[in-house]
Amino acid sequence: xxxxxxxxxxxxxxxxxxxxxxxxxxxxxxxxxxxxxxxxxxxxxxxxxxxxxxxxxxxxxxxxxxxxxxxxxxxxxxxxxxxxxxxxxxxxxxxxxxxxxxxxxxxxxxxxxxxxxxxxxxxxxxxxxxxxxxxxxxxxxxxxxxxxxxxxxxxxxxxxxxxxxxxxxxxxxxxxxxxxxxxxxxxxxxxxxxxxxxxxxxxxxxxxxxxxxxxxxxxxxxxxxxxxxxx
Numbered sequence: 001x002x003x004x005x006x007x008x009x010x011x012x013x014x015x016x017x018x019x020x021x022x023x024x025x026x027x028x029x030x031x032x033x034x035x036x037x038x039x040x041x042x043x044x045x046x047x048x049x050x051x052x053x054x055x056x057x058x059x060x061x062x063x064x065x066x067x068x069x070x071x072x073x074x075x076x077x078x079x080x081x082x083x084x085x086x087x088x089x090x091x092x093x094x095x096x097x098x099x100x101x102x103x104x105x106x107x108x109x110x111x112x113x114x115x116x117x118x119x120x121x122x123x124x125x126x127x128x129x130x131x132x133x134x135x136x137x138x139x140x141x142x143x144x145x146x147x148x149x150x151x152x153x154x155x156x157x158x159x160x161x162x163x164x165x166x167x168x169x170x171x172x173x174x175x176x177x178x179x180x181x182x183x184x185x186x187x188x189x190x191x192x193x194x195x196x197x198x199x200x201x202x203x204x205x206x207x208x209x210x211x212x213x214x215x216x217x218x219x220x221x222x223x224x225x226x227x228x229x230x231x
Contacts, residue, residue: 022218027057027064029206030086032071036179037088037106037204040068048178049088049204052105055230060222078209085208100213103224104203110140111177111198113184115165118172118197133161133170140175158183174199 031038037049045066057064069077075098077083090108091101112118112132120126127149134141136154144151153170155161158179164170166189173180177198184194206223213220 021216022222023060023062023216024084024212025063027062027085028067028083029053029064030067030069030074030077030083031088032068032086034088036176036182037108038068049106052230053087053206056105056223056226059226059229078211081211083209084212085206087206088204089207090202090204095207099207099209100220101207102205102220103227104205105227106204108139108202108204109177109198110143110175110200110202111180111196112172112174113165113180114172114195115193116171116195118195121197121199130172131170132172132174133164134174135161138175144174159187162187 031045031050033039034047034049036047038045038047040046045068050066054064067083071086074083074086078085078099085099088105089095089101095101112121127147129150131150131152132144133153133155134144134151135158136156141151153161153164155164158175161170161173161175162180162183165173166187177196181196208220
């Protein structure tokens with residue numbers, strides 16, 4: 001009888017695991033304004049990061065809901081269980097304490113731009129003597145400050161930053177490579193040669209709360225494997 005009882009217990013446990021839902025009925029993710037990856041236009045959340053994420057979730061046949069808020073609200077929303085994660089983000093040690101980072105979805109590349117040659121961007125002389133212009137308050141602006149670069153001017157947009165360079169008020173500008181390239185093409189700066197050197201590339205992914213991963217342990221592996229089909 002004991003063996004029969006043990007067998008029934010094993011069958012019950014197996015059936016419980018087999019019927020466990022590997023994913024939520026609807027995935028709730030939060031994001032914040034960060035062009036060109038995610039932004040809101042006419043009430044619709046869009047951008048290159050949003051499109052890549054939609055492709056991944058569509059391939060997984062995973063229903064989803066995106067909402068836009070501030071990053072400082074993200075942890076509370078994840079703790080409350082009203083949201084399962086947020087996107088797009090760089091890897092962060094503080095966030096690693098309460099959420100799990102996915103495989104990279106996109107790369108956030110930063111670059112130097114100038115009308116003169118950029119031959120010594122890696123030298124100490126460049127770092128200590130050259131004035132750099134970046135979008136005030138941006139991630140790239142803070143990175144320059146934190147790493148000891150001389151930062152001048154305080155433009156609020158990419159177009160304003162390029163206007164400074166065209167007008168001769170900024171010799172070298174620094175920031176998101178894709179955004180600056182797009183603005184250069186819009187301005188049709190074909191009459192001048194723009195030098196560019198990529199400085200660094202930051203992998204961007206989705207953070208899922210640890211509570212979510214605990215509840216749906218198969219989800220992240222499936223998500224990461226599906227990223228490859230949406231490159």
